[in-house]
Amino acid sequence: MEAQRFIDIRRQLHRIPEPGFKEFKTQQFILDFISQLPQERLSVKKWRTGLLVKVTGTHPSKTIAYRTDMDGLPIKEETTYTFPSLHEGFMHACGHDIHMSVAMGLLDYFVHHPVKDNLLFVFQPAEEGPGGALPLLQSEEFQLEKPDMILGLHIAPEHPVGTIAVKEGLLFANTSELFIDIRGKGGHAAYPHLANDMVVAASHLVTQLQSIVARNIDPLDSAVVTVGKITGGTKQNIIAETARLEGTIRTLSSDSMKRVKGRIESLVKGLEASFDCQAEIDYGANYYQVYNHEELTREFIAFLEREKTAEFYHCKEAMTGEDFGYFLKEIPGFMFWLGADSQFGLHHSRIEPKEEAIPVALRTLVSYIEWKANSN
Numbered sequence: 094m095e096a097q098r099f100i101d102i103r104r105q106l107h108r109i110p111e112p113g114f115k116e117f118k119t120q121q122f123i124l125d126f127i128s129q130l131p132q133e134r135l136s137v138k139k140w141r142t143g144l145l146v147k148v149t150g151t152h153p154s155k156t157i158a159y160r161t162d163m164d165g166l167p168i169k170e171e172t173t174y175t176f177p178s179l180h181e182g183f184m185h186a187c188g189h190d191i192h193m194s195v196a197m198g199l200l201d202y203f204v205h206h207p208v209k210d211n212l213l214f215v216f217q218p219a220e221e222g223p224g225g226a227l228p229l230l231q232s233e234e235f236q237l238e239k240p241d242m243i244l245g246l247h248i249a250p251e252h253p254v255g256t257i258a259v260k261e262g263l264l265f266a267n268t269s270e271l272f273i274d275i276r277g278k279g280g281h282a283a284y285p286h287l288a289n290d291m292v293v294a295a296s297h298l299v300t301q302l303q304s305i306v307a308r309n310i311d312p313l314d315s316a317v318v319t320v321g322k323i324t325g326g327t328k329q330n331i332i333a334e335t336a337r338l339e340g341t342i343r344t345l346s347s348d349s350m351k352r353v354k355g356r357i358e359s360l361v362k363g364l365e366a367s368f369d370c371q372a373e374i375d376y377g378a379n380y381y382q383v384y385n386h387e388e389l390t391r392e393f394i395a396f397l398e399r400e401k402t403a404e405f406y407h408c409k410e411a412m413t414g415e416d417f418g419y420f421l422k423e424i425p426g427f428m429f430w431l432g433a434d435s436q437f438g439l440h441h442s443r444i445e446p447k448e449e450a451i452p453v454a455l456r457t458l459v460s461y462i463e464w465k466a467n468s469n
């Protein structure tokens with residue numbers, strides 16, 4: 094397979110990052126690519142800004158799916174690339190451009206080299222939020238083509254190129270977004286006694302939230318509470334009437350998720366009492382953990398050790414989230430980390446995953462899918 098072509102495709106996708114459920118140009122780019130392929134075995138369905146692309150097998154007894162996410166992130170790109178984002182303030186900083194180029198490489202290969210089983214390529218919008226996997230999974234379009242097995246990958250900037258890391262069972266955490274709006278009383282900066290300052294209240298809350306992981310969660314379990322954004326106030330000499338915290342919660346167990354949310358609610362009630370303000374909590378999008386099918390993952394590991402298409406190593410679970418977890422809740426399959434070796438990590442404005450990871454993914458998945466889909 095000519096890997097350079099899919100590296101070029103990745104570069105083109107890198108230039109057009111779009112927000113979740115607004116991946117219009119991305120969807121059209123993929124549709125244009127598909128229109129150049131032989132059509133005999135292909136069926137293409139649109140689902141919102143995503144796509145379901147089926148390659149009919151020669152003697153199908155099952156359907157194997159490969160899922161890629163499609164959306165970018167609201168980050169101003171600061172890479173040294175010669176092909177930076179054309180969409181100011183948006184960037185593919187989570188590798189979805191690479192995930193899509195791998196899907197397109199596989200699609201191209203299997204249209205020209207059909208296997209016995211049906212293959213389904215799932216181009217899923219809105220992984221970064223609000224979450225495309227669950228509504229796509231529940232859609233009539235997907236249920237009609239529902240696969241028997243599903244695969245996905247995620248680039249790993251901290252792993253070297255040429256490696257694939259995976260583990261059986263729990264791979265990624267349960268996640269919940271977190272939005273807290275607080276309202277007090279604004280006023281003149283010189284008259285604090287007549288106002289009720291939400292910048293001060295928000296600052297206290299951020300500090301109090303740190304105590305949840307430190308003091309309310311079993312140290313042998315794991316949880317994260319991150320506040321990624323605070324906004325509040327209008328001008329330096331006006332006391333802020335409102336403030337907003339935006340963050341995310343990560344836990345390895347659903348019990349811990351309930352406990353963290355319970356503690357947040359208690360702290361917010363305490364804040365209302367102590368700062369005489371009103372607060373509202375919104376948990377936004379929640380993702381189910383990524384739990385790899387144990388037997389299929391062990392079989393994939395044995396395949397990697399036998400075929401050596403990539404260097405395999407066992408990884409630990411991570412506190413990242415992925416709405417791919419919803420697919421794995423219903424359909425046997427697994428997700429793995431593809432080493433992509435970047436000095437800067439996921440969601441960083443300077444992340445530069447190495448494109449040599451693309452041929453590693455392609456040669457591994459081509460030979461794994463050929464083996465799996467011809468073995469009925």
Ligand SMILES: CC(=O)N[C@@H](CCC[C@H](N)C(=O)O)C(=O)O
Binds near residue numbers: 221269341380412413
């Ligand atoms: C792989 C990865 O980075 N995924 C995202 C998923 C975002 C989930 C949701 N929008 C949230 O922020 O909780 C991640 O941040 O782990």
